[in-house]
Amino acid sequence: MNKVLVIGYGNSLAGDDAFGFYAAQKLVGLELPEYVAVKYIHQLMPEHAEEIAEYDLLICIDAEVSGNHGELRCRLINTDDLHDTGTAAHDYTLESILLLARQLYGKLPEVHLITVSGKNFLTSDRLSPEVEIRIPDVIENVFSIINTKKHLLGLPVIM
Amino acid sequence: MSRTITIDPVTRIEGHSKITIHLDDEGKVNDARFHVTQFRGFEKFCEGRPFYEMPSLMARTCGICPVSHLVAGAKACDDILAVRLPDAAIMLRKIMNLSQIIQSHALSFFYLSSPDILLGLDSPVQDRNLGGIVKANPELAKNGILLRKFGQKIIELLGGKRIHPSWVIAGGVSTKLTEEQRKTMLGWIPEALKAIQWTLDTVKPLLENFREEMRTFGNFPSLFMGLVNENNELEHYSGKLRIVDSVGNIIADKLDPQKYFEYIEEKVEPWTFMKFPYYKPLGPDQGSYRVGPLARLNIIDRCGTPLADQEWAEFRDLERGAVLSSFHYHFARLIEILYGIEKIKMLLDDEKILSTHFRAYAEPNNFEGVGVSEAPRGTLIHHYKINEQGLITWANMIIATGHNNQAMNKGILQAAKHFIKHDKLTEGMTNRVEAVIRCYDPCLSCSTHAVGKMPMKIQLVNSCNEIIDELIKN
Numbered sequence: 001m002n003k004v005l006v007i008g009y010g011n012s013l014a015g016d017d018a019f020g021f022y023a024a025q026k027l028v029g030l031e032l033p034e035y036v037a038v039k040y041i042h043q044l045m046p047e048h049a050e051e052i053a054e055y056d057l058l059i060c061i062d063a064e065v066s067g068n069h070g071e072l073r074c075r076l077i078n079t080d081d082l083h084d085t086g087t088a089a090h091d092y093t094l095e096s097i098l099l100l101a102r103q104l105y106g107k108l109p110e111v112h113l114i115t116v117s118g119k120n121f122l123t124s125d126r127l128s129p130e131v132e133i134r135i136p137d138v139i140e141n142v143f144s145i146i147n148t149k150k151h152l153l154g155l156p157v158i159m
Numbered sequence: 160m161s162r163t164i165t166i167d168p169v170t171r172i173e174g175h176s177k178i179t180i181h182l183d184d185e186g187k188v189n190d191a192r193f194h195v196t197q198f199r200g201f202e203k204f205c206e207g208r209p210f211y212e213m214p215s216l217m218a219r220t221c222g223i224c225p226v227s228h229l230v231a232g233a234k235a236c237d238d239i240l241a242v243r244l245p246d247a248a249i250m251l252r253k254i255m256n257l258s259q260i261i262q263s264h265a266l267s268f269f270y271l272s273s274p275d276i277l278l279g280l281d282s283p284v285q286d287r288n289l290g291g292i293v294k295a296n297p298e299l300a301k302n303g304i305l306l307r308k309f310g311q312k313i314i315e316l317l318g319g320k321r322i323h324p325s326w327v328i329a330g331g332v333s334t335k336l337t338e339e340q341r342k343t344m345l346g347w348i349p350e351a352l353k354a355i356q357w358t359l360d361t362v363k364p365l366l367e368n369f370r371e372e373m374r375t376f377g378n379f380p381s382l383f384m385g386l387v388n389e390n391n392e393l394e395h396y397s398g399k400l401r402i403v404d405s406v407g408n409i410i411a412d413k414l415d416p417q418k419y420f421e422y423i424e425e426k427v428e429p430w431t432f433m434k435f436p437y438y439k440p441l442g443p444d445q446g447s448y449r450v451g452p453l454a455r456l457n458i459i460d461r462c463g464t465p466l467a468d469q470e471w472a473e474f475r476d477l478e479r480g481a482v483l484s485s486f487h488y489h490f491a492r493l494i495e496i497l498y499g500i501e502k503i504k505m506l507l508d509d510e511k512i513l514s515t516h517f518r519a520y521a522e523p524n525n526f527e528g529v530g531v532s533e534a535p536r537g538t539l540i541h542h543y544k545i546n547e548q549g550l551i552t553w554a555n556m557i558i559a560t561g562h563n564n565q566a567m568n569k570g571i572l573q574a575a576k577h578f579i580k581h582d583k584l585t586e587g588m589t590n591r592v593e594a595v596i597r598c599y600d601p602c603l604s605c606s607t608h609a610v611g612k613m614p615m616k617i618q619l620v621n622s623c624n625e626i627i628d629e630l631i632k633n
Contacts, residue, residue, distance in 0.1 A: 046270070046300075046303075046307075047304055047307055096290065100289070100293060103293045103294075103297065104301050
């Protein structure tokens, strides 16, 4: 049974916006335990709410506009305090999708968000070097979060 | 003193546009225009590319309906190759095209338009979204998500990814269907059928609350055009074009889609990037037609699947002759979702679909090819010309939303005349004008969006260009 979902998202034609997309793509190429599922997608949509609700642990990877280029941040999302940040047709935030998951499917996993601050968000199909270089660090963070939570989830450690 | 009201951008549609409403000296609406403010350069920058790249290349026009462009583009390439496709290839393409229609209709109805229907056109603007639906009727939101996911999952299963799959190629499809894939898709059918039947039962009574909108949301005589199959049933992939008038009379039948240029002409207006196609024999005004779900259900003799036929009978009872109100695009969309699910099951139940013969091979045999299919929003035409090296020298696309351009303009004029009567704007008034556009679900190539925020500014401007009233929505 899949217990951990890693989702990296971003527009692969908008420069560093695609950081999460490429980081998750890299993860897919690694040997992962069967309880870890990885997705790399263009953007979060309501259809992902149902899937998210089925997992125990969710790790999201995204790009961030603010901060120094290449700056990596890791945070635990407080799912007890989610606000409706608007679910307009083209503007679904992580928070709004999590809220949908709880409202419609009645449960939510523990959610961690890993971000890297981008440099270029204009039309481009590649990452800036100082942003791309953080992909291994992000992968290490993903493994670290999973291992930290293994006792809660009843899972073996990833080496 | 004449004035202009500008609604910019129009919200909850696919792409960028604005509406201007022109008032006369007495403050009455005398004109309204739907402006498409984005530009699609695909026909130009594909020149010089190998023709077999076209299906995937042109699919990039849109992130919502890429499969429709993929299918029409592949059909144009089939025409260049002059091949006869294996049955399995046609059936598999039909399934993918129907899945595209289902997921797109689900997005249009549940995510974009159902807030107006469930919560009302005067409800607070911050509630008119999927979040508002979740609070008011979570089951409706769940079914919307389920149906969109149903279409997307099939596209992903067949094409490898949900957006911009490249599995439909010149001559057929790139891989065969496995028995396991077939079983998986058949396993999804019952839940999807249940969801759309529940939705129809829930939504139909709600539509009765919109009598005024039915009368004024693009309710006017026009022609209707779309594909029908050899039994004059609903058809989204092949068949011939049929045109009916507002009374329901067939005025042109069995038109060869590949000769569209003999009976469809396009006129240009300086204030929009979108052209105005019309039925050539009747001229720009009388020849104005509508396409899409409403048109498709107006031109057929029956749907051709049992449950959809029952709903279609109710649809045709809405009006004598053709159903004219564009408000009924919503109902038509739901019927097409039902039809699509039933039809996909019928196609999957046919053993021929598992054939290992799923692609025809040939070198180019024609210097020109036309592909026509039904996209979610209506008839889609791709037309390519190549040189002796097989490189594209010319391309033309008439997108479904383009066919509806004249009707959308007429529709907003009608709604504006009915609902906008004062110097002072209210959100409910302008939302009604926007809601007319949402009936048509125009797709203005939203895949070009870089950022999702779409603030909307509505200005009331006098003849001296002075702003006399303004509403801003974020």
